[in-house]
Amino acid sequence: MIRIGNLEKSYGEQKALKGITLDVENGEIFGLIGPDGAGKTTLMRILVTLLLPDKGFATINGLDVVADFRKIRTMVGYMPGRFSLYQDLTVAENLQFFATVFGGTVEANYHLIKDIYGQIEPFRNRLAGKLSGGMKQKLALSCSLIHAPKVLILDEPTTGVDAVSRKEFWEMLNNLRHKGITILVSTPYMDEANLCDRVALLQNGSILSIDTPAKINASFKRKMLGVKVVNTSQRYGCVNLLKEMKGVDSVFSFGDVIHVTFHHADIDEIIVREYLFGKGQQDVLVEEISAGIEDVFMELMQKN
Amino acid sequence: MRTILYLLQKEFIQVFRNKGMLPIIFIMPLVQMLILVFAATMELKMIDITVVDLDLSETSTRLTAKLESSSFFHLTRAQLSPSETDKILLKGKTDVVITFPQGFESDLKRNDQASVQILIDAINGSAAELSNAYLQTVIGSYNQKVRAEMMGVPKFTPPEQVQVIPSYWYNPELNFKFYMAPGVLVILVTIIGLFLSSLNLVREKEMGTIEQLNVTPIKKYHFIIGKMMPFLIIALLDLTFGLIVAKVAFGLPFRGNILTLYVFTSLYLFLVLSIGLFVSAISDTQQQVLFVSFFFLIIFIIMSGLFTPVESMPVWAQNLDMINPIYYLIRIIRNVVLKGSGLLDMTRELIYLSIYGLLMFSLAVWRYRKTV
Numbered sequence: 130m131i132r133i134g135n136l137e138k139s140y141g142e143q144k145a146l147k148g149i150t151l152d153v154e155n156g157e158i159f160g161l162i163g164p165d166g167a168g169k170t171t172l173m174r175i176l177v178t179l180l181l182p183d184k185g186f187a188t189i190n191g192l193d194v195v196a197d198f199r200k201i202r203t204m205v206g207y208m209p210g211r212f213s214l215y216q217d218l219t220v221a222e223n224l225q226f227f228a229t230v231f232g233g234t235v236e237a238n239y240h241l242i243k244d245i246y247g248q249i250e251p252f253r254n255r256l257a258g259k260l261s262g263g264m265k266q267k268l269a270l271s272c273s274l275i276h277a278p279k280v281l282i283l284d285e286p287t288t289g290v291d292a293v294s295r296k297e298f299w300e301m302l303n304n305l306r307h308k309g310i311t312i313l314v315s316t317p318y319m320d321e322a323n324l325c326d327r328v329a330l331l332q333n334g335s336i337l338s339i340d341t342p343a344k345i346n347a348s349f350k351r352k353m354l355g356v357k358v359v360n361t362s363q364r365y366g367c368v369n370l371l372k373e374m375k376g377v378d379s380v381f382s383f384g385d386v387i388h389v390t391f392h393h394a395d396i397d398e399i400i401v402r403e404y405l406f407g408k409g410q411q412d413v414l415v416e417e418i419s420a421g422i423e424d425v426f427m428e429l430m431q432k433n
Numbered sequence: 434m435r436t437i438l439y440l441l442q443k444e445f446i447q448v449f450r451n452k453g454m455l456p457i458i459f460i461m462p463l464v465q466m467l468i469l470v471f472a473a474t475m476e477l478k479m480i481d482i483t484v485v486d487l488d489l490s491e492t493s494t495r496l497t498a499k500l501e502s503s504s505f506f507h508l509t510r511a512q513l514s515p516s517e518t519d520k521i522l523l524k525g526k527t528d529v530v531i532t533f534p535q536g537f538e539s540d541l542k543r544n545d546q547a548s549v550q551i552l553i554d555a556i557n558g559s560a561a562e563l564s565n566a567y568l569q570t571v572i573g574s575y576n577q578k579v580r581a582e583m584m585g586v587p588k589f590t591p592p593e594q595v596q597v598i599p600s601y602w603y604n605p606e607l608n609f610k611f612y613m614a615p616g617v618l619v620i621l622v623t624i625i626g627l628f629l630s631s632l633n634l635v636r637e638k639e640m641g642t643i644e645q646l647n648v649t650p651i652k653k654y655h656f657i658i659g660k661m662m663p664f665l666i667i668a669l670l671d672l673t674f675g676l677i678v679a680k681v682a683f684g685l686p687f688r689g690n691i692l693t694l695y696v697f698t699s700l701y702l703f704l705v706l707s708i709g710l711f712v713s714a715i716s717d718t719q720q721q722v723l724f725v726s727f728f729f730l731i732i733f734i735i736m737s738g739l740f741t742p743v744e745s746m747p748v749w750a751q752n753l754d755m756i757n758p759i760y761y762l763i764r765i766i767r768n769v770v771l772k773g774s775g776l777l778d779m780t781r782e783l784i785y786l787s788i789y790g791l792l793m794f795s796l797a798v799w800r801y802r803k804t805v
Contacts, residue, residue, distance in 0.1 A: 177648045179803070202650045213645040217447050229439040230649045272645070 130155045130280060130311040131176065136185035138171050145171040147334040148185065153313055153327075158306050160325030161315035162422065167331040169315035170210060173284050176313070177207040189280055203231065206278035208269050210285045216258025220249055220268055223257050224275060231276035238277045241308065245301050246271040263294030270301065274310075281305065283314040287321065299324045319383075319423035330426055337429040342422060349420035349428065352394055354401055356387040359412035370408050374401070379431070383423055390424075436651060440659025444633075448663060462621050462671045466678040469617045470610050473740065479507045480564050483527040485518060486510065490538030496575050500531075505567050522554055529553050529564055542583070603771045611686065614679045615766040616739040619759055621675050625668040626702050627730060631709035631722045634660055634801075638717060647803040657798050661706045668702050669695065688773035694766065696776065700786045701762045707793035708758070714801040733759040761786060 131153035138146040146168045153159040161169045174180040176187055178198040187194045192201050214223045224246065228235045239246075249264050249271075257268060266286060273281065283302075287295045299321065302312055314325070322328045323342045330337040330345070338345060356371065358364040364382065371380045371389055378390040389401070398415040405413050448454050482500065486493050501508045509527070518530050532550040540547040551568060555561035604611050637643040646656070672695075679685040709726065716722045736743075736750065737759035743751060754760040761782055768774040776783060 179644065179647055199650060202648055205648065207645070207648045209641065209644045211641045211644070213641040213643075215443070215447065215642055216640065217450050218443065222443075222446065226439060226443050227645070227649070230436060230646070230651050232436070232650070 131159075131187070131189050131313060133172075133176075133187045134185050136172070136175065136187055137183045138168075138175060138180065139183055145334050146175075146182075149331075149334070149336055150185075151329050151336060151339055153311060156306060156309055156311055157326040158302055158312045158314065158324070160322050160328040161313065161331055162317075162319065162322045162328050162426070163315075163331030164317060166333075168334040169331055170284055171334075172331075173207075173282050173313070173315060177205055177282055178202060203276065204279045206273035206276070206281045208273045208281075208283045208286055210288065212265050212269060214257050214265075214269055214272060217256060219254050219256055220260070221253040223268060224272055227272040228275045233276050235275060238275055241277055241305075242271040242274050244304060245274070262290050263297075266290055266294065266298060267301075270298075274305070279309075279311065281310050281312045281314075283312065285315050285317065287316060287318065295321070319421060319426065322422040328422070330422075330429060332426075332430055332433065335433075337433065338425070345422055345425050346420055349425050351390055351420075353418055353420050353424060354389045354391075354398055354415055355418035356389060356401065356405075357385060357414040358387070358410070359414070361385070363410060363412070367405065367410055367413065370405060370410065371401075374404055379427065381423070381427055383421075386418070388418070388420075388424055436655050437659055437662075440651075440655065441662055444659060444663040448667070458625070458667055458671060459674065461624070462675040463678055465617055465621050466614065466675050467682060469620075470613045470679070470683065473613055473617075478505060480505055480529060480560075480567070481527045482506045482508045482529045482531060483513075483518075483521060484508060484510050485513050485530060485532040487512075487535045488533045488537035490533075492538040492541060492579065493533040496533075496572070499575055500568075500571055503567070503571060518552065522552060525554065527554075528560075529568070531568075541579075610683045611771060612767070613739075614683065614685050615770050616737070616763050618672060618675045618679070619737075619762045619766055620734065620739070622668045622672050622698060622702060622762075623705055623730070623733075623759060625671050626664055626705040627709045627726055628723075629667070629709075630660060630664045630706045631713040631716075631726055632719055633664070634710055634713040635716050635719050635722045638713075639719060653801055653803065654798050657710055657794070657801060660710060661703075664706055665699065665702045669698065672698055685770065687770055689769035690773075690775060693774070693776050694769050697762065697765045697769070697779075697782070697786070700783070700790060701758060701765075704758050704786060704790035704793055707790060707797045711793060711797040711800055714797055733757050736760065737763050739763055756789075758786075758789070 131151075133149055133151050136146050136149040137144070149168070149172060161167075161172065163169055171180065175182050176189065176194055178194055178201050181195060189201055189205060192204075194201055215226070218226065224235055228238075245267050249260070249267050252260065252264065257265065260268065270283075270286070273283075287298055290298065295318075302314065303324075306312055316322070322345075325342060327339065327341050328345065329339045338348070340348070356367065358367050364385075364387070368380055368382055368387055371377055371387065376391050376393050376396050378392050379388075381388050398417060402413065402415045405415075484497050484500070486497060497508070497510070500506055513521070513530075518532065521527050522530060530550075530552040532552075534548065534550070537547050537549070549572070551565070553561045553564055601607055637646065676685075676687075680687070708729075712725050713722050716725065735741075736746070736754055736757055738754075739759070743754060743760065746754075765774075765779060765782055768779065
């Protein structure tokens with residue numbers, strides 16, 4: 130559905146994309162995973178015809194994003210990272226407006242947004258600016274779907290949204306995928322990567338890896354220990370202690386678990402627990418864990 | 434067409450939902466007409482005059498009394514030394530000092546001529562010139578009367594002289610308000626057109642809504658027209674409102690065809706709105722737009738001939754007025770309102786405004802980019 134070949138874009142001296150090549154299959158949820166400044170937004174803005182690439186090509190459904198930009202605009206739904214609807218129009222007015230500028234009506238494609246818009250319809254006469262974060266996001270998604278696009282491009286849709294709304298949002302994306310819409314979504318949250326069919330890990334304008342989340346997780350071959358500190362105020366001290374430990378390769382804190390890898394495979398949980406005990410950290414749980422996308426990401430980043 | 438209609442509908446909803454906007458649209462014309470037209474007058478009233486009469490003769494007293502009777506002057510008598518005279522002028526306690534020297538009357542009688550000293554505070558040059566002109570008139574007429582008396586010529590057979598009786602056409606009473614009101618109307622529609630339109634477009638940039646609009650299939654000229662029409666309509670509404678205020682508040686005569694006025698104003702607004710949209714197309718923030726718009730607005734207003742006649746400007750400045758939209762409309766409105774000029778009387782302005790407007794419109798459409 131989306132084909133991108135050797136795409137490059139610079140802002141002055143700053144290279145935002147350094148030759149990106151990837152394909153998004155028809156009807157899949159494809160995730161662009163990467164920290165801020167990785168080039169996710171630039172890539173998406175090129176796809177939705179808001180930016181011109183310096184080199185390379187990008188096509189959606191066989192249409193070139195530069196040459197056939199008019200056709201692309203009618204078949205792509207875009208939700209920018211920043212809430213971009215009219216805050217001084219009501220929920221219903223926003224939806225109506227975007228339906229008409231695409232030359233359609235709300236009724237014609239209501240079936241597509243029924244599940245999503247239905248949740249905010251009770252507030253249809255409320256100004257968009259007065260909605261909560263989760264509701265704004267649902268309205269924005271409704272507006273980007275109202276012209277029945279074949280491809281949906283979502284730039285960090287869940288940033289700044291509460292955990293419950295995030296979960297709901299991904300369920301909505303899943304439903305849309307079943308309706309045959311191809312979805313390209315970017316996120317800085319590694320846990321959301323597992324919800325995609327395939328992901329591309331982006332760093333500094335380059336792709337580190339493209340695969341299914343399971344295969345990416347499996348690409349992590351080394352042993353990994355997870356250290357849980359019961360008293361959270363001790364966690365930072367614990368991280369520093371682990372970094373000083375002999376034989377330790379990397380230490381990263383993800384949520385409430387510290388992920389530790391080693392140069393030698395023979396270091397196990399007992400050795401680590403004893404080391405921390407000896408340093409005065411009694412309340413710790415150490416166990417072997419399987420690596421997540423975040424660990425692969427960190428490993429790939431360090432290699433580059 | 435349907436797209437434009439929906440764009441218009443959206444703009445109007447937004448304008449009228451904006452609580453701060455309605456007062457601007459409807460109170461601004463009222464305030465501008467009522468305050469500016471009355472305040473920005475060149476007529477001088479109540480000039481502070483200090484008379485230093487060192488002669489205290491009958492002639493000097495009578496001239497002083499004559500000055501005092503004029504409504505233009507507020508007169509104070511004082512006996513001051515020359516240095517004290519300087520001081521009160523310096524401190525701004527008086528605008529004019531008139532000194533009758535000792536022997537004023539006897540000089541007049543014996544030598545057939547006498548001098549009066551007039552010192553005028555010329556910090557404000559045009560006020561000083563006007564004061565001088567008023568004083569000359571009063572003293573001049575007194576002069577004639579006094580000479581006639583002294584020469585013993587009876588009043589009913591005055592000495593032969595050429596009399597000039599001016600006739601002021603199109604504004605016979607030289608009513609300053611009739612001169613100012615059309616100009617203020619122009620300022621009114623300019624502010625509405627230039628600021629509201631340019632701030633509106635750049636606001637879409639600031640709010641990020643342009644991002645969502647740009648991925649829609651809206652055509653560029655649709656979008657620009659959609660941004661233009663609401664403010665054209667609002668500005669014409671304000672013009673109507675301003676005209677009614679002018680008629681009711683100070684009986685502005687309306688000699689021309691009202692349709693002519695609206696045709697010209699619409700053409701003018703097309704130009705000004707295009708300039709506004711061009712400015713906001715090249716700006717990223719409302720702050721930039723305000724600075725740029727203000728810069729041009731002030732230059733355009735001061736050079737427009739609203740306060741000072743264009744004919745008194747240097748030639749290069751008059752040539753520069755070729756690109757000053759306000760200059761054109763002020764001339765046009767004054768001509769239509771006071772003189773009754775029609776479209777055919779001002780074909781040059783008609784053609785000029787059209788070409789200029791099309792040029793700026795193309796520039797605005799060209800410079801507004803959906804893709805960067």
